[in-house]
Amino acid sequence: MPIAMITDQLANLPFQYWVLAVAISLLMAGCLVLIAILYIRRLVSATRKKKRHDLQFRYQYFLYDALVESEAGKTPEAFQEFVVNLFREEEEKHGLNKELLINIILDLKKSLSGQSRAQLLEIAATLKLPDYALRKLDRLSFNTQIQALREISGLQVTDSAVQEKVKQIQYAKHAALSQEASLTLIKLGESPDLSFLDVLTTPLSQWQQIHLHHCLRNFERHQLPDFSQWLTSTNESVVLFSLRMITEFEQCNNSELIIHQLSHKSANVVTEAIYTVSQLKIASAVPTLVSLLHQPNPRIQISSIRAIGRLGTTQQVPDLESLRIDSSYWVRQITVEAIARLRTKVDSASEVIHQS
Amino acid sequence: MKEIIIHSISYIAENLILVYAIILAGFSFFLSVIGLIEVYKYLINNRSDDRNALLSSPFTPRISLIVPMYNEGETIIDSVRSLLSLQYNNYEVVVVNDGSTDESLQKLIEYFQLVPTYLESNYELPTKKVKCLYKSRQKVFSRLVVIDKANGGKADALNTGINHAQGSLVAAMDADSIIAPEALLKMVKPFLQNKGRVIATGSIIRIANSCTVEDGSLVNIQLPKGWLARFQALEYIRVFLLSRLGWSRLNGLLIISGAFGLFDREIIIKAGGYCTKTVGEDMELTIRMRRYMHEQKLAYKVVHIPDPLCWTEAPTSLSQLSRQRNRWARGSVETLVKHRGLFFNPKYGLMGMLSYPYWLFFEYLAPFIEVVGIGYFGIKAILSQPSWLNFSLFLVIIYLFSVFLSLVALIVEEFSYHKYQNKSDVAKLILTAFVEPIVFHPIVLVNALKGSLDFLVGKKSWGEMKRKGFAKQEPESAKKVAS
Numbered sequence A: 001m002p003i004a005m006i007t008d009q010l011a012n013l014p015f016q017y018w019v020l021a022v023a024i025s026l027l028m029a030g031c032l033v034l035i036a037i038l039y040i041r042r043l044v045s046a047t048r049k050k051k052r053h054d055l056q057f058r059y060q061y062f063l064y065d066a067l068v069e070s071e072a073g074k075t076p077e078a079f080q081e082f083v084v085n086l087f088r089e090e091e092e093k094h095g096l097n098k099e100l101l102i103n104i105i106l107d108l109k110k111s112l113s114g115q116s117r118a119q120l121l122e123i124a125a126t127l128k129l130p131d132y133a134l135r136k137l138d139r140l141s142f143n144t145q146i147q148a149l150r151e152i153s154g155l156q157v158t159d160s161a162v163q164e165k166v167k168q169i170q171y172a173k174h175a176a177l178s179q180e181a182s183l184t185l186i187k188l189g190e191s192p193d194l195s196f197l198d199v200l201t202t203p204l205s206q207w208q209q210i211h212l213h214h215c216l217r218n219f220e221r222h223q224l225p226d227f228s229q230w231l232t233s234t235n236e237s238v239v240l241f242s243l244r245m246i247t248e249f250e251q252c253n254n255s256e257l258i259i260h261q262l263s264h265k266s267a268n269v270v271t272e273a274i275y276t277v278s279q280l281k282i283a284s285a286v287p288t289l290v291s292l293l294h295q296p297n298p299r300i301q302i303s304s305i306r307a308i309g310r311l312g313t314t315q316q317v318p319d320l321e322s323l324r325i326d327s328s329y330w331v332r333q334i335t336v337e338a339i340a341r342l343r344t345k346v347d348s349a350s351e352v353i354h355q356s
Numbered sequence B: 001m002k003e004i005i006i007h008s009i010s011y012i013a014e015n016l017i018l019v020y021a022i023i024l025a026g027f028s029f030f031l032s033v034i035g036l037i038e039v040y041k042y043l044i045n046n047r048s049d050d051r052n053a054l055l056s057s058p059f060t061p062r063i064s065l066i067v068p069m070y071n072e073g074e075t076i077i078d079s080v081r082s083l084l085s086l087q088y089n090n091y092e093v094v095v096v097n098d099g100s101t102d103e104s105l106q107k108l109i110e111y112f113q114l115v116p117t118y119l120e121s122n123y124e125l126p127t128k129k130v131k132c133l134y135k136s137r138q139k140v141f142s143r144l145v146v147i148d149k150a151n152g153g154k155a156d157a158l159n160t161g162i163n164h165a166q167g168s169l170v171a172a173m174d175a176d177s178i179i180a181p182e183a184l185l186k187m188v189k190p191f192l193q194n195k196g197r198v199i200a201t202g203s204i205i206r207i208a209n210s211c212t213v214e215d216g217s218l219v220n221i222q223l224p225k226g227w228l229a230r231f232q233a234l235e236y237i238r239v240f241l242l243s244r245l246g247w248s249r250l251n252g253l254l255i256i257s258g259a260f261g262l263f264d265r266e267i268i269i270k271a272g273g274y275c276t277k278t279v280g281e282d283m284e285l286t287i288r289m290r291r292y293m294h295e296q297k298l299a300y301k302v303v304h305i306p307d308p309l310c311w312t313e314a315p316t317s318l319s320q321l322s323r324q325r326n327r328w329a330r331g332s333v334e335t336l337v338k339h340r341g342l343f344f345n346p347k348y349g350l351m352g353m354l355s356y357p358y359w360l361f362f363e364y365l366a367p368f369i370e371v372v373g374i375g376y377f378g379i380k381a382i383l384s385q386p387s388w389l390n391f392s393l394f395l396v397i398i399y400l401f402s403v404f405l406s407l408v409a410l411i412v413e414e415f416s417y418h419k420y421q422n423k424s425d426v427a428k429l430i431l432t433a434f435v436e437p438i439v440f441h442p443i444v445l446v447n448a449l450k451g452s453l454d455f456l457v458g459k460k461s462w463g464e465m466k467r468k469g470f471a472k473q474e475p476e477s478a479k480k481v482a483s
Helices: A003-011 A015-071 A076-094 A098-110 A114-126 A129-136 A142-154 A160-169 A175-188 A206-216 A236-248 A255-263 A267-279 A283-291 A298-311 A314-325 A329-355 B002-046 B076-083 B104-111 B154-164 B183-192 B227-250 B265-271 B281-295 B318-338 B346-364 B366-383 B388-415 B423-456 B476-482
Strands: B063-069 B091-098 B114-117 B130-136 B144-149 B169-173 B198-207 B212-214 B217-220 B260-264 B301-312
Touching: A015 A076, A015 A098, A015 B388, A015 B423, A076 A114, A098 A114, A098 A129, A098 A142, A114 A129, A129 A142, A142 A160, A142 A175, A160 A175, A175 A206, A206 A236, A206 B183, A236 A255, A236 A267, A255 A267, A255 A283, A267 A283, A267 A298, A283 A298, A283 A314, A298 A314, A298 A329, A314 A329, B002 B227, B002 B301, B002 B346, B002 B366, B002 B388, B063 B076, B063 B154, B063 B183, B076 B091, B076 B104, B091 B104, B091 B154, B104 B144, B144 B154, B154 B169, B154 B265, B154 B281, B169 B183, B169 B265, B183 B198, B183 B260, B183 B301, B198 B227, B198 B281, B227 B301, B227 B318, B227 B346, B227 B388, B227 B423, B260 B265, B260 B281, B265 B281, B281 B301, B281 B318, B281 B346, B318 B346, B318 B423, B346 B366, B366 B423, B388 B423
Parallel strands: B063 B091, B063 B169, B091 B144, B198 B301
Antiparallel strands: B114 B130, B130 B144, B169 B260, B198 B260, B212 B217
């Protein structure tokens, strides 16, 4: 068939066919592009993974090799110089992947203590790894900034200028970033700096509270602030967090203020305060707990029954008896358990008297 | 005159089908783009998560993992053992024996040294009679609670579990689902952040056929070897990574899969628990919880996370697949009929104005429209000169578009979780994407139609699903003996 005839026929094709043909071509091209991306991605990620793996092995080898040297009787200074020289040589020849090196050092740091740990941090400082982490703080990506904050706290960069910079980030709009900045400040301080709780107007999420607590656990109890100072905060989440920390770190020096929280307007605070008095065994809270037994809020009611079971005496059994026929299944269950617990206390006490 | 009428009908029908196809394709594309954004944001926001804090925290909410069990004697011990070793420090596993006729319960009693506890039963959500509650004598199994009850179906078993759950959050799952060890840590996160009240979270479900399972945990991930399971693997990747995430971003999600979902217990109870009169209880519950929140004028969210945290066995025979798809279709139509008051009802916000109509027109009615379209062309071919070129081009576009969407989903998977790491897996998945619309789609279509017809005749049964079981890793000693 002559070409002229085909072009003639094509030229006479209605517009709708052209639209369909264009759509098909675009879709086919799209599919081909996606397939190409899939294959290229596989190839690139495999190569990158292998390269990273090799490099990681190489850096680890440098560090462990140096550790062996140090065990062979070298002085700490000589050991340090040896390692630093290895890495400098590497930097000159192939360049240094500082991010990877920081990761390896921070990983190794977890299993070291005392002088070895201090030496490791010294090596990081000599190789200017903290400067690298600091530079990352200025990046736009919040993930990179979070990573930088972790590196700064891991490498123990206690410089006041750095702390000032971190303090500014503490008030960043991004919740994860501001949380990480708060954690970094806590980790870097000799005693945890929780002054941000004084001025916090937004709710402290449970997620943030869990991370703050995880960080505070690493301190000695005497280094921790008195959390009852935040029990009068107008921010409900701060009061909740303080009550949780009071329970966790057993700070019962201000029991009056803790009991006062049992009449807080927020049901969440009351429930948490009940748990606190129960865990800290503040027996003087029992009369207030009894007054909460007929609260319409089931969480408050159940928590107070449980707390009375822990703190009360047989004197409270009559108060609990009426709840054995409550309409709520859980109220009935917890009441039965609480009464049994109170009676067991009496039995074991009389057994002790009998034996003596 | 007759010709004009025929011509007008033909013109309207053709254009209606065309408009329908364009809207469906456009919306699918829109959802895919939104889904992509959601995956990207999730990965960015969670890249720097420190889960160690959550692992050991005493402040995490208590989660009750409810496992309905019916004749699962073959796998239940491994499943429960695996569930007892999840990475979360504040949870309980509530196994509800829904009147099994095999030795499932006895096996549990013996293996976990269970003893009856003489507590009264809770019927806050009405359920069939609870016979006994068991707890283990061993401290190491103190997280485990087993409830023995009269047979009442999956929904009834889940309601029994919810009644006896001590957690403020309840996770509903299938007894044969394999949950990733970090699943609870990841699923609970949306509940802990201050971003509005979250009432439910779901995760990506993946196909576990051909994967190796040891002690109820996944130890080696493989792309399914059989074509049927592989089609479903691709379908799950596409649906969960693009469509469900897109809806999650719009806060218009109507379903949290029954295979694994985490719910706010208080809201489930207030909404009335699982409905025992439908085979689509997962979708029905999600809609009812959402309705409850709207009716109470409470702000809320239903979140879907793109992490593949649950693995399930897909049907490997046509008859099993047919039964499953038939059930899904019946479940959808039952739920849509039950909640018809949502249809374009502004009182229910996006759910009433977009999610429900979309589900009705483009999920439920799509198979009907497809059949009508094909039927229409058939009639036209018999009655007059058919426009084969038009028809073929139209079919090619639809085919290429569905391949394109599958490839987009594969790209997202490759850049995010990259679970299938064998070199040949990419080629296999691409090939599956090209074959699926021709081979698998018609099967799904026929069964969706059959399900809708079964609904009309009032069929209610679940249909038996025989599991083939997962590949198990052979112990070293056994290998030696064999060699």
